[in-house]
Amino acid sequence: METLAMHISNGIIDGPVAAVFAAVALVAMTFCVLRGRSDLDDRLAPMAGLVAAFIFAVQMLNFPIFTAGVSGHLLGGALAAMLVGPWVGALCVAVVLVVQALVFGDGGVAMLGLNITNMAVLGTAAAYLLIALLLRVLPRTPTGLGVTAFVSALFSVVVAAMGFVGQYWLGGTTDLGGNLGGLAGTMAGVHLLIGVGEGLITATTVVTVAKVRPDLVYALRALKPAAPAPVPAVGGVR
Amino acid sequence: MIGVVQPTPPSLDVRGVRYAYPDGHVALHGVDLTVPRGERVALLGPNGAGKTTLVLHLNGILTPTEGSVRVGGLAVSQDRATLAEVRRRVGIVFQDPDDQLFLPTVAEDVAFGPANLGLRGAELAARVDEALAAVGMGEHRDRAPHHLSFGQRRRVAVATVLAMHPEILVLDEPSSNLDPAARRELAEILRGLPVTLLMVTHDLPYALELCERSVILDAGRIVADAPTRDLLTDTDLLTRHRLELPYGFTPTPR
Amino acid sequence: MGAGHAHVLYRESASPVHRLPPEVKIVAMVVFTLAVVATPRTAFWAFGAYALLVAAVAALARVGPGWLLSRALIELPFVLFAVALPFLGAGERVELLGLRLSEDGLYGAWNIVAKGTLGVLASLLLAATTTTRDLIVGLDRLRCPQILTQIATFMLRYLDVLVGEARRMRVARVSRGDDPRFLWQLRGFAAGVGALFLRAFERGERVYLAMLSRGYSGRMPAVWQGAGAATAGQWLVAATVPVLAAGVAATAVLLT
Ligand SMILES: Nc1ncnc2c1ncn2[C@@H]1O[C@H](COP(=O)(O)OP(=O)(O)O)[C@@H](O)[C@H]1O
Numbered sequence: 001m002e003t004l005a006m007h008i009s010n011g012i013i014d015g016p017v018a019a020v021f022a023a024v025a026l027v028a029m030t031f032c033v034l035r036g037r038s039d040l041d042d043r044l045a046p047m048a049g050l051v052a053a054f055i056f057a058v059q060m061l062n063f064p065i066f067t068a069g070v071s072g073h074l075l076g077g078a079l080a081a082m083l084v085g086p087w088v089g090a091l092c093v094a095v096v097l098v099v100q101a102l103v104f105g106d107g108g109v110a111m112l113g114l115n116i117t118n119m120a121v122l123g124t125a126a127a128y129l130l131i132a133l134l135l136r137v138l139p140r141t142p143t144g145l146g147v148t149a150f151v152s153a154l155f156s157v158v159v160a161a162m163g164f165v166g167q168y169w170l171g172g173t174t175d176l177g178g179n180l181g182g183l184a185g186t187m188a189g190v191h192l193l194i195g196v197g198e199g200l201i202t203a204t205t206v207v208t209v210a211k212v213r214p215d216l217v218y219a220l221r222a223l224k225p226a227a228p229a230p231v232p233a234v235g236g237v238r
Numbered sequence: 239m240i241g242v243v244q245p246t247p248p249s250l251d252v253r254g255v256r257y258a259y260p261d262g263h264v265a266l267h268g269v270d271l272t273v274p275r276g277e278r279v280a281l282l283g284p285n286g287a288g289k290t291t292l293v294l295h296l297n298g299i300l301t302p303t304e305g306s307v308r309v310g311g312l313a314v315s316q317d318r319a320t321l322a323e324v325r326r327r328v329g330i331v332f333q334d335p336d337d338q339l340f341l342p343t344v345a346e347d348v349a350f351g352p353a354n355l356g357l358r359g360a361e362l363a364a365r366v367d368e369a370l371a372a373v374g375m376g377e378h379r380d381r382a383p384h385h386l387s388f389g390q391r392r393r394v395a396v397a398t399v400l401a402m403h404p405e406i407l408v409l410d411e412p413s414s415n416l417d418p419a420a421r422r423e424l425a426e427i428l429r430g431l432p433v434t435l436l437m438v439t440h441d442l443p444y445a446l447e448l449c450e451r452s453v454i455l456d457a458g459r460i461v462a463d464a465p466t467r468d469l470l471t472d473t474d475l476l477t478r479h480r481l482e483l484p485y486g487f488t489p490t491p492r
Numbered sequence: 493m494g495a496g497h498a499h500v501l502y503r504e505s506a507s508p509v510h511r512l513p514p515e516v517k518i519v520a521m522v523v524f525t526l527a528v529v530a531t532p533r534t535a536f537w538a539f540g541a542y543a544l545l546v547a548a549v550a551a552l553a554r555v556g557p558g559w560l561l562s563r564a565l566i567e568l569p570f571v572l573f574a575v576a577l578p579f580l581g582a583g584e585r586v587e588l589l590g591l592r593l594s595e596d597g598l599y600g601a602w603n604i605v606a607k608g609t610l611g612v613l614a615s616l617l618l619a620a621t622t623t624t625r626d627l628i629v630g631l632d633r634l635r636c637p638q639i640l641t642q643i644a645t646f647m648l649r650y651l652d653v654l655v656g657e658a659r660r661m662r663v664a665r666v667s668r669g670d671d672p673r674f675l676w677q678l679r680g681f682a683a684g685v686g687a688l689f690l691r692a693f694e695r696g697e698r699v700y701l702a703m704l705s706r707g708y709s710g711r712m713p714a715v716w717q718g719a720g721a722a723t724a725g726q727w728l729v730a731a732t733v734p735v736l737a738a739g740v741a742a743t744a745v746l747l748t
């Protein structure tokens with residue numbers, strides 16, 4: 001079974017560009033830790049850890065795109081942004097990428113900065129900008145929320161893929177000449193398709209969560225005039 | 239005060255505790271409960287009675303809307319130093335050991351509490367060994383919690399709290415999900431511990447086995463407080479509060 | 493599908509590689525990978541030398557070639573990308589097997605396959621010889637920011653718990669006749685994802701409450717990093733591989 005994923009492996013982008021993006025990723029993550037702390041204060045470690053485990057677990061559950069043969073897996077950036085906010089969301093996706101690179105050999109260690117920039121930073125940022133925009137114009141109904149989640153997830157996957165194209169343009173190890181446009185087109189096409197899957201899953205997931213515990217959907221909380229603090233569910237497994 | 243013997247304050251003194259969740263749901267309607275030092279008390283009640291909510295008041299995780307809680311004479315408040323001392327005195331073992339055991343090895347998890355109290359080095363290691371020995375898990379100290387059986391995990395969860403030398407041990411549904419052997423082993427361990435015990439459960443035989451006294455909490459109120467055997471032989475009372483003896487189990491009245 | 497046990501890569505053994513402290517293995521792996529990436533793609537002999545180094549370490553660690561190669565399939569998506577390069581690449585064209593291919597693209601494909609594979613093999617060797625817990629300890633000793641190692645610790649601890657819950661929910665769904673085959677039949681899958689998130693989040697809250705109950709006040713007490721850190725000797729032993737690799741890379745750069 002083929003798995004379409006965007007973990008750039010070693011040797012695709014040259015060293016200097018990879019180093020620059022490692023620095024970009026480091027700065028972005030530092031910023032996310034600071035903002036994440038103001039969202040969650042001393043709950044940051046356990047909550048972000050569980051959300052990261054959730055993203056990782058969902059990534060392990062491949063979903064079929066066209067019958068058997070090709071499957072994609074969730075990147076989770078938009079989902080995380082929607083549920084736990086852009087800062088904690090990006091942080092969780094980044095931790096997942098680091099662990100996947102170190103523990104599972106998924107994605108080159110030398111390309112970690114590039115992967116974090118694309119999937120954790122660009123993907124989540126693009127998603128959250130769209131979420132913030134759409135939730136202001138769309139009605140606050142399950143449909144409105146679902147559409148927001150779908151569009152922002154689709155868009156975030158394509159943006160993350162375009163991040164790769166941009167990095168390739170800056171430091172690809174093979175000169176594609178006029179074919180870079182072809183690469184961009186292919187990547188956009190394939191990821192549009194993956195993005196539809198990502199969008200459907202993100203939308204259904206967010207709507208499911210919003211039905212049961214709307215207080216847990218960060219996007220609904222943060223973009224509402226009065227944001228009540230969430231109260232822990234103390235009653236064990238409810 | 240000369241010539242007067244100062245009685246030791248009760249381990250737990252709950253007075254008129256009322257609690258409403260932020261969504262308006264009132265979970266506790268004025269609860270009174272006193273547990274003298276050294277006693278073992280079972281807190282019985284059906285699902286949703288407010289047992290876990292009450293437990294979370296005992297160490298200041300939830301703050302009562304009305305009423306007060308004292309632990310060994312110390313009033314629970316949100317003041318940082320008091321809260322730290324209260325959380326040392328009240329050891330809560332949560333229902334799911336996976337919630338309690340979050341570190342990579344058993345020993346680290348048991349060390350977490352005493353390390354938060356400031357213990358380090360040999361003193362810390364001694365606490366860990368002592369607590370693990372008390373629950374018979376000494377030889378598993380370097381294993382990963384998720385590689386242990388459920389019963390072993392629950393025993394380690396008890397150890398994580400014992401390592402803090404609590405004044406009172408509070409267990410939320412300690413016998414749930416245990417097979418009969420693990421259930422019995424845990425009972426033997428709990429019976430041997432020299433601490434005050436508050437055991438939340440709806441496992442009535444377990445309450446009878448371990449606790450001389452029981453209280454029944456239903457819909458946020460204490461509705462009965464008597465020797466366990468007396469409560470369990472009052473079938474009307476049990477039925478009224480959705481408590482059931484397992485089939486074939488009939489305690490004999492004294 | 494694919495929901496394997498999260499610690500499956502670790503291979504229990506007492507080999508000399510297993511016994512090295514984690515921090516030296518992490519540094520060795522990263523330096524080795526950087527040396528590989530920095531090597532000019534036309535220095536074919538250098539990649540042969542790296543492969544020999546990988547094989548030597550694998551033999552020392554008692555990790556078999558079959559295991560390594562089957563796990564290395566993880567990089568397949570980018571091998572596909574590499575296959576496209578000879579067709580997409582610019583510049584000189586060469587005739588090969590009746591196809592007109594870009595010479596630069598062929599080199600590019602080789603570059604990706606060689607460096608990608610060596611990188612994956614190095615990561616796999618690290619993962620096969622180091623438990624996830626030791627990897628975190630190693631990162632900690634390398635002064636990785638605590639908040640990241642803590643998040644990673646929680647993540648690895650609860651990954652199995654969540655995967656187990658996901659699998660049980662999936663079995664329950666499939667037993668009720670759901671057979672997700674097409675993109676547009678993902679409703680059941682996604683509803684399961686929603687339920688999984690709720691479980692993960694609420695568990696996070698309960699874990700946090702349990703931590704508070706044991707006196708957590710926002711800082712994890714550092715109690716376990718002290719003992720067992722690498723000695724100078726161990727650093728020297730582990731340095732052999734990256735130093736050799738760096739030497740090969742430097743020679744390759746000078747020769748091309
Ligand atoms: N976070 C919460 N917000 C609102 N109500 C809650 C919350 N947690 C628990 N409850 C409600 O409070 C009541 C008591 O719950 P709980 O203390 O968990 O009961 P028990 O432990 O006895 O089964 C229940 O009706 C439960 O639904």
Ligand SMILES: [Mg+2]
Nearest residue numbers: 235236289290
């Ligand atoms: Mg309960």
